[in-house]
Amino acid sequence: MVQVGIVQQQCSANREENKQRLAANIRECARKGAQLVVLQELHNSLYFCQTEDTQLFDWAEPIPGPSVEFYGNLAQELNLVIVTSLFEKRAPGVYHNTAVVLEQDGCIAGVYRKMHIPDDPGFYEKFYFTPGDLGFVPIQTSVGKLGVLVCWDQWYPEAARLMAMAGADMLIYPTAIGWDLSDPEDEKNRQREAWMISQRGHAVANGLPVISVNRTGFEPDPSGVSGGIQFWGSSFVAGPQGELLFQATTDTEINGLVVVDTQRTETVRRIWPFFRDRRIDSYHDLTKRYL
Numbered sequence: 659m660v661q662v663g664i665v666q667q668q669c670s671a672n673r674e675e676n677k678q679r680l681a682a683n684i685r686e687c688a689r690k691g692a693q694l695v696v697l698q699e700l701h702n703s704l705y706f707c708q709t710e711d712t713q714l715f716d717w718a719e720p721i722p723g724p725s726v727e728f729y730g731n732l733a734q735e736l737n738l739v740i741v742t743s744l745f746e747k748r749a750p751g752v753y754h755n756t757a758v759v760l761e762q763d764g765c766i767a768g769v770y771r772k773m774h775i776p777d778d779p780g781f782y783e784k785f786y787f788t789p790g791d792l793g794f795v796p797i798q799t800s801v802g803k804l805g806v807l808v809c810w811d812q813w814y815p816e817a818a819r820l821m822a823m824a825g826a827d828m829l830i831y832p833t834a835i836g837w838d839l840s841d842p843e844d845e846k847n848r849q850r851e852a853w854m855i856s857q858r859g860h861a862v863a864n865g866l867p868v869i870s871v872n873r874t875g876f877e878p879d880p881s882g883v884s885g886g887i888q889f890w891g892s893s894f895v896a897g898p899q900g901e902l903l904f905q906a907t908t909d910t911e912i913n914g915l916v917v918v919d920t921q922r923t924e925t926v927r928r929i930w931p932f933f934r935d936r937r938i939d940s941y942h943d944l945t946k947r948y949l
Contacts, residue, residue, distance in 0.1 A: 660801045660828075663687025663695035664914035666893040666906045668875030670932065673703045677725070681732055683913045686735040690915040694801045696741045698873040699809045699834040700755070700892075703745075705873070705889075709881045710785040718747035721769060726758055739799045741806060742930075743832040745786075746771070755787045757806045759797045768797030772808040780838065783810070784807075794820035800826035802920055805866070809833045810859050810891055812870065816944070822864035823933075827920045829860060833872040836889035837891055850890050852906075858900040865898045867918045867928040874909060898926040925940070939942030 665683045669676050680701060687695045702725060706714045719725060725744050728835045733740045739762060746756035755772040771790030775783045776822070794817055796803040805826025805915045807913045813819045821829060835853060861868040874891035894905040906915040926934065943949055 660918045661691045661693045662869060662895065662916045662918050663690065663692030663702075664869070664871050664893050664895070664904065664906065664912070664916065665697050665833055666871060666874050666891050666912045666914070667698065668889075668911055669701065669704050669873060669877070676702055677728060681728075684732055684740065685736065686737075686913045687915060690913070692738055692915055694739045694741070694799075694804075696871045697832060697870055698871045699832040700745060701743055701832075701873070703755050704877050705834045705887065707753060707783045708780050708877070708884070708887065710782050711880075714735060715747075715753060715786070718745040718753050720748075721756060721758055722766065723744050725727075726760070726766065728795075730760045730764035730766070731757075733760040733762060737762050738766070739804075739934075740803050740869045741804065741830055741832065743808060744868075744875055748788075752788050754790060755783065755808055756790075757808055758802060758836060759806060760797055762800050767799045768804075768806075770795075770797065770806045770808070772793075772811060774814055775809045776810045780879065780887055793907040794824065796821055796824050796826040805829045807831050809835060812853070812860075815860060815863065818860035818864055818866075819866060822866055826866060827923070828829055828867040828869060828918060829864070831857065831868070831870040833870055833893075834889065835872055836887040836939055839885035839888060846890075850892060854892065854894065858896045858902075861898055863902040863932060864904075865923050865930060865932070867920065867923075868896045869895065869902075869916075869918070870894055872907075874911060882939045899930075 737949040805821030878886040
């Protein structure tokens with residue numbers, strides 16, 4: 659059993675204020691008994707990818723760096739594992755959207771660089787981020803092997819499968835996703851439901867718990883070209899049969915606590931032996947772009 663803290667937060671333009679509020683929320687999760695706390699994507703700041711602005715590269719930082727030290731100190735103080743999501747400066751002109759997992763002693767347990775990078779109106783991530791090059795490798799921690807992926811990765815069953823095949827005990831998705839305000843309500847509902855269905859499908863197909871933590875609140879478009887993004891919150895945890903163990907609301911900040919039983923994977927995979935029945939001799943075309 660792992661007690662997982664979920665921090666769904668609205669971010670402001672004040673990055674230091676965001677970090678201090680996150681620290682308070684992490685502490686609240688720790689008081690509730692959390693052993694693992696998962697934060698949302700790019701949690702230190704507003705979601706800056708709504709526009710293309712070269713000045714914003716100044717927000718990136720090395721790993722290890724100031725944020726790793728800040729959250730590492732919290733992990734050590736509170737004796738828990740923290741999954742962070744940072745804007746990494748790897749080298750001049752090479753930047754990544756990077757999840758850093760901090761162990762209970764404050765040290766870096768592992769790093770994952772976002773592999774799938776979107777480029778859509780309001781989500782201009784290809785301008786900022788180089789695709790990850792570390793592969794799909796679970797991160798070993800004191801609470802288990804964490805299959806950490808990031809946001810756009812959550813739409814790709816290949817990423818979830820490879821993490822599962824490498825021995826992940828759970829799949830974790832720090833996320834920043836929301837609605838275009840110009841979309842009608844029925845389209846908004848379809849998008850949010852598809853987001854949840856996809857990830858719950860990963861839980862079912864791989865017999866693993868899934869933890870998805872999204873931001874909430876409205877963030878305007880600095881350029882004024884669009885109406886901004888209303889992040890839809892809805893952070894959730896699903897069990898290995900896709901069952902919902904926890905779900906946050908769309909518009910409320912929350913520090914949730916969920917008990918995740920990673921041992922159920924063994925039971926579920928015995929009755930649904932998808933890994934046994936995979937036709938690995940016939941999947942070679944998956945490495946092609948299109949048939």
